Amino acid sequence: MLAELRARARDALEPAHWDYFEGGAGDERTLRANEEAFARVRLVPRVLRATGPRDLRTTLLGTELRAPILVAPTAFHRLAHRDGELATAAGAAAAGAGYVVSMAATTPVEAIAAVAGPWWFQLYLQPDRDFTAALVRRVEAAGCRALVVSVDSPVFGRRERDHRNGFHDLPAGLCCENLRDAAGAVRDIAMDAGLGWAAIGWLRGITGLPIVLKGVLHPADAELAVEHGVSGLIVSNHGGRQLDGAVATADALPAVAKAVGGRLPVLVDGGVRRGADILAALALGADAVLVGRPVLWGLAAGGADGVRLVLDSLAEDLDRVLALAGVRTPAAVPPDLVVSP
Numbered sequence: 001m002l003a004e005l006r007a008r009a010r011d012a013l014e015p016a017h018w019d020y021f022e023g024g025a026g027d028e029r030t031l032r033a034n035e036e037a038f039a040r041v042r043l044v045p046r047v048l049r050a051t052g053p054r055d056l057r058t059t060l061l062g063t064e065l066r067a068p069i070l071v072a073p074t075a076f077h078r079l080a081h082r083d084g085e086l087a088t089a090a091g092a093a094a095a096g097a098g099y100v101v102s103m104a105a106t107t108p109v110e111a112i113a114a115v116a117g118p119w120w121f122q123l124y125l126q127p128d129r130d131f132t133a134a135l136v137r138r139v140e141a142a143g144c145r146a147l148v149v150s151v152d153s154p155v156f157g158r159r160e161r162d163h164r165n166g167f168h169d170l171p172a173g174l175c176c177e178n179l180r181d182a183a184g185a186v187r188d189i190a191m192d193a194g195l196g197w198a199a200i201g202w203l204r205g206i207t208g209l210p211i212v213l214k215g216v217l218h219p220a221d222a223e224l225a226v227e228h229g230v231s232g233l234i235v236s237n238h239g240g241r242q243l244d245g246a247v248a249t250a251d252a253l254p255a256v257a258k259a260v261g262g263r264l265p266v267l268v269d270g271g272v273r274r275g276a277d278i279l280a281a282l283a284l285g286a287d288a289v290l291v292g293r294p295v296l297w298g299l300a301a302g303g304a305d306g307v308r309l310v311l312d313s314l315a316e317d318l319d320r321v322l323a324l325a326g327v328r329t330p331a332a333v334p335p336d337l338v339v340s341p
């Protein structure tokens with residue numbers, strides 16, 4: 001099903017835009033490694049446990065979801081479909097999935113909020129702290145439930161497909177609508193190589209929203225994140241778009257989950273394509289997964305209905321594999337459901 005949507009998305013998109021959505025950094029080693037790591041996992045199901053009806057409902061930081069599945073923050077949805085983030089928001093809401101709106105969304109958060117279910121906002125902390133604070137106020141006022149701070153991007157990864165295609169800017173008429181300053185001028189997103197833990201403390205001081213760090217791979221950083229009072233972690237390598245050669249997320253997850261020791265929710269993204277991948281992520285220590293490119297395939301192929309189809313299919317697939325593995329709820333997935341290869 002996903003493969004078919006992917007093919008339709010490819011047909012629907014300009015080749016340079018397809019490459020932007022699909023590509024990774026460098027030789028795309030990490031991009032490939034994410035899917036390969038999930039494909040290597042072997043499951044050891046339990047039998048005859050009379051587990052009865054499954055219940056996939058999951059609550060994360062006060063946000064109730066139909067299944068442990070969220071839409072990962074991805075940029076520029078109006079490049080994929082004319083309805084852009086509005087279609088993503090409506091599709092995710094219909095599927096009961098969480099939606100993490102990218103800071104590089106091409107639709108204002110107020111318009112997204114009007115059609116979305118529960119949504120979080122992904123932030124790149126800008127060197128201009130006043131601008132960042134104003135944006136935080138804006139998303140709070142629009143109804144955002146948590147801030148996802150991406151910490152894997154002190155500089156841009158080198159996306160060779162984009163260099164080859166000369167894809168550097170959005171076409172005329174599209175822009176990052178949430179990066180307007182008080183005068184209405186749109187800023188570029190700045191990556192900040194000077195970002196440290198003090199910046200997280202600063203953010204903590206200006207907002208009451210839960211702060212989730214996205215892009216943690218090392219267990220020592222997970223420990224530091226707990227010490228700095230964040231509310232959640234996303235084990236992520238940005239879908240292989242930042243540090244090429246970075247460890248696959250399924251491989252990094254167990255050590256991070258162990259370091260966190262249940263003190264915070266741990267989410268993971270990168271290469272999640274099947275219910276069995278979600279089951280594996282849960283067994284390896286995650287509380288939920290985020291899905292990036294497959295949502296973009298659904299969006300490009302079919303707008304809101306395509307997004308809903310992707311998310312519903314993943315949830316149905318998870319329900320089936322939970323039954324086959326002898327488990328009733330996501331929280332009950334035991335670590336010994338997976339064997340290391």
Ligand SMILES: Cc1cc2nc3c(=O)[nH]c(=O)nc-3n(C[C@H](O)[C@H](O)[C@H](O)COP(=O)(O)O)c2cc1C
Pocket residue numbers: 020021022034072073074075102103104122150214236237238239240241269270271272290291292293294
């Ligand atoms: C086209 C594209 C744009 C992305 N834009 C952002 C972004 O704006 N902010 C961010 O934190 N992550 C961004 N990501 C990374 C995703 O949030 C996520 O980590 C990744 O896509 C997960 O891997 P998957 O695509 O294999 O599911 C982007 C990923 C893609 C593919």
Ligand SMILES: CC(C)CC(=O)C(=O)O
Pocket residue numbers: 075104189238241
């Ligand atoms: C506009 C970019 C900052 C979006 C991004 O994070 C990405 O393309 O991976």
